[in-house]
Amino acid sequence: MKRLAVVSGKGGTGKTTVTAAIADLAHRDLDLVMADCDVDAANLELLFSPNVQETIPYYGMKCAQIDPDICISCGACAEHCRFGAILEEKAIYRVEQADCEGCGVCEHVCPAGAVTFVERKHGEIYRSTTELGPLFHARLIPGSGTSGLLVTEVKERALEAAADRDLLLIDGPPGIGCPLIATVTGCDAVLIVTEPSMSGRSDLERLVRVCEGFRVRMFLAVNRSDLEERITAEILAFCAEKGITVAGLIPFDDAVQRAVCSHRPLTRTPSPASDAVAAIWAVIRDDMGLP
Template sequence: MKQLVIISGKGGTGKTTITAAIASMAENAIIADCDVDAPNLHLLLEPEIMETSDFYGMDIAHTDTEKCTGCNICVDNCNFGAINADHSINSCKCEGCGVCEYVCPENAIKMIRNPSGKVFDSMTRYGPMVHAELMIGEEASGKLVTAVKEHALSLARENGSDLVIYDGPPGTGCPVIATITGADLALIVTEPSVSGIHDLERIIQVTDHFGIPAIVCVNKYDINEENTKQIEISCEERGIIVAGKLPYDTIPNKAMIGKKTVIEYSDNGFSESLRDIWRTVSSELDATP
């Protein structure tokens, strides 16, 4: 079983559109949306939710008012100002560090599990999919990404799947690191803008640091062919394969409006370019140990 992660270093590069297209071409695969802060792969694949699981992120402090004597030791030791005047806990400020529970002489404060999101095991027209939703204002998105991956890998083992496809979050932070951990190959989707080139460099540094083999797809390459050439030269110098280039086109938007993948929507040059990219990705996956 191989694990393919599709990442971008920044938002808006077309990563999810390409992920959905790959999902429509792959066989015997599990699909997972690891962008738990702003999931949108489900908009294209329209999964039917089969099972929902609660996700518990960091614990939140809770005060037993009957035990509390108002000594203020907890207030003095809380670095986040999360304890109100009546010694109740402001859950929006609590960081779950547990200091208040540790210092309370009356054992009036306990850390309790706090539901902060949900994980969905679903079925799409292209096979099983795992996705999640982090509640508004909640943290620990990296832990939720890990939960999504655990569900996806469990489904893959149950179904005897050959591949798990992860639609990664943008950026280079904790959720991205959680997504790429254990991956066999990273497909980095970039664009020939100044920010696209900058963030491509950053995400390559991340994949290099964690020893994840990476290849690159340049989306909307023709909006600045000079910058596209710069990306190709940079990748060649690093020994990174450019799996393909996609032109700027209205087809992805039209397909998205129709809740279809690009491959489903039309069979033209754009779709064929995506098929070529998938063939390259498949070849690189087969070559990984």
């Protein structure tokens, strides 16, 4: 089983659209499992209308809780909380769960032993079926700061399901934070989707530096490549310098927007962008040695 993650240095590059198109191509010949690891904004499901088979509650970091029957209202917990998560009203102390970072300082300094830590639900993980194969995706409760841990949970479940299959295809998160690191870890290759803009180039360079640390095979696709050809040329030169395989260029194409609005993969309708993604997939498939 091979593991391929589609990632981007910034949002809005068309990463999920490209992932869905590759999935549509790959499932025609390969036994495929998909995972959406962009848990802050999981959108892959919008293009495949998944049928949820199982919903698993996700519990991340525990949250402090103050027992009012034991609390002596000394205020030590609020005084030492660096995150302002402990509030006081009429000498009664309580924890604002959305602000608690689970560090444990309040429990340590409480002289009465009134603070305990309890499970806190941070989101849900879904195991779904689609016409292309299984899809593992998740929802993070707004305000929760454990997206990297949730990505790891989604990946582990997807890896278990993909153990005897050909390909695990991951729609990764944008950026270079913990969710990206959790996504890239253990992957055979990543396809970086970028765009010809100053921010696109800058974020691409940061993303490549992170991926280099994981010694993962890197491919690159430039989406809407013909909108600013000068920056596209600079991106290609950067890839040549870094030894990154440019899998292909995707032209600006109105068919992309029509496909997304119709909730279907781009590759279901012939178009210049669809042909470009097909060529990109051919390069990646051959290089990764997929059947």
